[in-house]
Amino acid sequence: MDINLIGIPIFYGADKRGPEYAPSKLRDKDIVSVLSKHNHRVYDFGNLHVPEIKEYNKFYSHHNLKYLKAIVEVNTNLAHVVYSSLKANSFPLVIGGDHSIGLGSISGVSKAYKNIAVIWMDAHGDINTQDTSESGNIHGMSLANAMGLGYEDLTNVYCERKKIAPENVFILGARDLDDGEKILIQEKNLNVYTIEKIRDKGIEKVVNEITQKLKNRNIEAIHLSFDVDFIDAKYVPGTGTPVGQGMNVEETKKLLKSLAETKLIKSMDFVELNTLLDKEDITADLAIDLLDWTFKYI
Ligand SMILES: NC(=[NH2+])NCCC[C@H](N)C(=O)O
Ligand SMILES: [Mn+2]
Numbered sequence: 034m035d036i037n038l039i040g041i042p043i044f045y046g047a048d049k050r051g052p053e054y055a056p057s058k059l060r061d062k063d064i065v066s067v068l069s070k071h072n073h074r075v076y077d078f079g080n081l082h083v084p085e086i087k088e089y090n091k092f093y094s095h096h097n098l099k100y101l102k103a104i105v106e107v108n109t110n111l112a113h114v115v116y117s118s119l120k121a122n123s124f125p126l127v128i129g130g131d132h133s134i135g136l137g138s139i140s141g142v143s144k145a146y147k148n149i150a151v152i153w154m155d156a157h158g159d160i161n162t163q164d165t166s167e168s169g170n171i172h173g174m175s176l177a178n179a180m181g182l183g184y185e186d187l188t189n190v191y192c193e194r195k196k197i198a199p200e201n202v203f204i205l206g207a208r209d210l211d212d213g214e215k216i217l218i219q220e221k222n223l224n225v226y227t228i229e230k231i232r233d234k235g236i237e238k239v240v241n242e243i244t245q246k247l248k249n250r251n252i253e254a255i256h257l258s259f260d261v262d263f264i265d266a267k268y269v270p271g272t273g274t275p276v277g278q279g280m281n282v283e284e285t286k287k288l289l290k291s292l293a294e295t296k297l298i299k300s301m302d303f304v305e306l307n308t309l310l311d312k313e314d315i316t317a318d319l320a321i322d323l324l325d326w327t328f329k330y331i
């Protein structure tokens with residue numbers, strides 16, 4: 034397979050420095066050779082441009098949407114690179130950066146394929162809007178924006194329509210949801226698999242259930258958006274919003290393997306690695322290990 038490696042050095046969606054250094058960290062750790070081992074041809078596209086915005090200007094457009102303008106710009110450009118990669122039969126692997134970039138990735142995928150699904154592995158839902166968010170951080174809104182909910186500059190990124198149908202979104206690992214997010218899950222009857230639910234059913238059954246639903250809906254492509262805080266806080270010191278009670282590394286790998294083996298994953302984000310918070314590169318090394326593992330089966 035051909036892989037286009039796309040770095041997005043952005044922290045604006047998290048409003049906390051650190052995620053912007055993740056792409057170069059993973060390159061230092063030889064991500065290209067690691068992925069190439071599995072018979073992939075890896076093309077390193079380098080980083081996309083992230084405009085500089087001064088801290089005092091972050092509320093420029095909207096008080097509860099920090100760094101809105103820059104985030105819209107970056108996601109628009111990312112969407113096009115993702116779209117163009119898919120059209121050229123390459124697998125876009127997007128290295129964040131914070132999770133605000135999920136919007137750009139999904140936007141690109143949604144133009145390349147008619148019927149898509151999104152698997153969002155995350156301790157959080159990232160389904161806030163400017164009205165429900167308690168932080169104003171856009172990385173907590175990107176999945177809602179992709180579903181057409183939220184501020185119009187965000188929902189209209191790349192093309193003016195909703196990018197993904199709520200019934201084709203699967204949130205795995207959620208265990209830290211805001212009140213507004215819980216209401217939305219009820220309202221839209223979203224597919225949310227909490228850690229408890231995944232452990233109760235078992236990983237295999239969960240993946241089968243998801244694949245069955247996707248088959249019934251003729252899904253052509255899954256976009257996998259992996260937030261490293263999906264994993265239990267004790268294994269990932271290097272992330273900005275860590276949450277306990279998550280899966281361990283072994284369980285996570287089992288889940289990633291089953292998802293990869295569906296052969297439906299056509300694009301992926303790896304986000305929220307914060308190198309400034311990391312301890313002795315534990316999280317960066319884990320990131321390499323997880324990507325190595327996943328791309329063995331993809
Ligand atoms: N991609 C993430 N790590 N998101 C964390 C979001 C945290 C919180 N729910 C918020 O909206 O601010
Ligand atoms: Mn997230």
Ligand SMILES: [Mn+2]
Nearest residue numbers: 156157260262
């Ligand atoms: Mn998260």
